[in-house]
Amino acid sequence: MAEYEPPPGSVPPDRVGRWQSRRGQDRLAQLLFLAPAVIYMLAFFGYPVVKNFLMALQTYSTSTFYTGEAPWAGLANYRAVITSSVFSKALLNTVLFTAGSILGQFVIGLGLAVFFRRRFPLNGLLRSLLLIPWLIPLIVSGAVWRWILDKDNGALNRFLAAIHLAPGHPGWLTSTSLALLAVIMVNIWIGIPFNLTILYGGLQDIPEDLYEAATLDGASGRQRFRYVTWPLLRPVVSVVLVLGVVYTIKVLDVILGLTNGGPANASQTIATQSYHLSFVQFDFGQGAALGNILIAISLVFAVIYLRANRRAVDE
């Protein structure tokens, strides 16, 4: 804003005729340019968030839709969802699901991105094939994965049995100890293209001559990655990770399609439990309360991201 300050000693414009003055017109133009974005934000972000916040404080049931009446419930909805026996399990699952998915997606995505930086035949074709998980509708890939992971006749178990790795036919989707692992594996598969694409884009921005210089200085491949690639890729990495967390923490379709949160809540996360409360049990108040808790957790990550970024800038 500093450049809009009047130079020292100049006469400030008349306050009454502000809108007539040149500066007033500029201000009006600025506001008009801002207006579409502000209205859009209020209608599509502000309204739902406020509505969701209010809904969590009300007894919001099917009747509300017809009568419009939602009795005030105070914090009863929050109390109900937090004291429910599923909550601690769902919270732990959410943490494990998010951490596991992000770790897997990022490591594999980065590895592939570095790999595809080399020039070799069919590079472009292979890279576009890797986008396939992103392109297939989740309902379709979910159904295919359900079939692959089936206990008795699934492709994975047949393969494992054929190479004598797991002759016992593990129940990927039906055992309480494996279900969460299975949905994490599928979510990693879905997330790799996103990580690969963004990280590959970041790698393209690193000038080639830096690597040449490093090579001339006698840096090994590992050192080139450690001292050239990684520092220059860091801004992209933090974007990928934060977006990844925000996308992953709210994942619903993958889990609903594969296990529906089961067996015995083994793969229930806060997102699926919130969906279940709102759209299966029609307790929209409790569903909204759980949804708000999820938003709060996401906000924590947003703050961590902002602080980490500021520190990076300070450095």
Add this chain to the structure above:
Amino acid sequence: MFRSTRSRKAPAALASILAIPLTLTACGGSDSGSDSGGTATLRVLDYYSNEPGRTVWQKALEACASQAGATISREAVPGATLIQKVLQQASSKTLPDLLMLDNPDLQQIAQTGALTPLDTFGLKADGFAKGVVDASTYQGKLYGLQPVTNTIGLFYNTDILTKAGVTPPTTWEELKTAARKLTSGSQYGLAFSAPANYEGTWQFLPFMWSNGGDEKNIATPETAQALQLWVDLMKAGSVSKSALNWTQADVNDQFRAGKAAMMVNGPWQFPVLDADKALHYAVVKIPAPAAGRPIVAPLGGETWTVPQTGNKDKQAKAAKVVACLNSDESQVNLAKQNQTIPTRTALLASFSSANPNVKGFADQIPTARSRTGELGADWPKAATKIYTAFQSALTGQADPAKALEQAQNG
């Protein structure tokens, strides 16, 4: 007529572009153009969106509407989206004139006040199976009439059973023995569907209810015994652990492929099974806890209601359509074409003798119960407890009695 509809839609479209909830008010006044005298167009909403049901119901609805002096404009949405659609329409006051609901949802929607009691139009449910009427009744008032119903029974592969020298089981003990004998290699003796949703609860109910279990309190020895049966069957290896994640359609696929010698399923699977000419099967009642004890099976099927639209003329006509769909002739006709069962008990005997494949199901109807008959709008909470409990017991997290107690206490 067409023009007036269009001019009413224009402001609604404009409002929706502006993304302001004004759409609600723009549509709210759409009843002003009621056509008294001429033929009214009744808006119908249902979830028979797949063939052959879609066409069967279209014909039945058209025939009944023309008798009532109306035409229909029908929307058939996928099953899972119906309730969300109804809730949207309820809040924007755009409910259809004639609404089909899955029977366990009726009381919840009636509770909102969005439906008209059918006695206003002089409709009664005399002669209907008691369970069917219970499901369509809320606080003593009849809100829906259900022309056809269904339930689940025990399907068995006649070739496999004959070869193994096993007769269809009628008691739990026989079921366990038969299932064990029929299990060999990649073939399981029995298949049922036990996922963590209402579909799983629905499959567990005949075992729970027939043994005297009750949804008001599931932490009882009766329910625990029923759950023990499921646990025993799975532990013995007679039922695949995959049942924890199988829909009823998945169960049907297993049965059809010969991977399961018997299965718990419903008559809506007939068209899929009959398409396979090499498959020979028959249906009996769900086995009872002990010989001679009655089976209490859950009632399925959809009920037809008249929402509160504020248009008296159209409501009266819609009620006439509901009555017509529920006439003796229409019930038999719909049941025959949709592989379901009439709900008027007087029709059951002649219907099952004319359609022997549904006899196993029809025999269970007079004693069958509706899911919402006892708890009404609180049924979803109980249904959630039931599947939470059996998932916990089947995965070995807790023994049946403990699992039921934990689920009951939330």
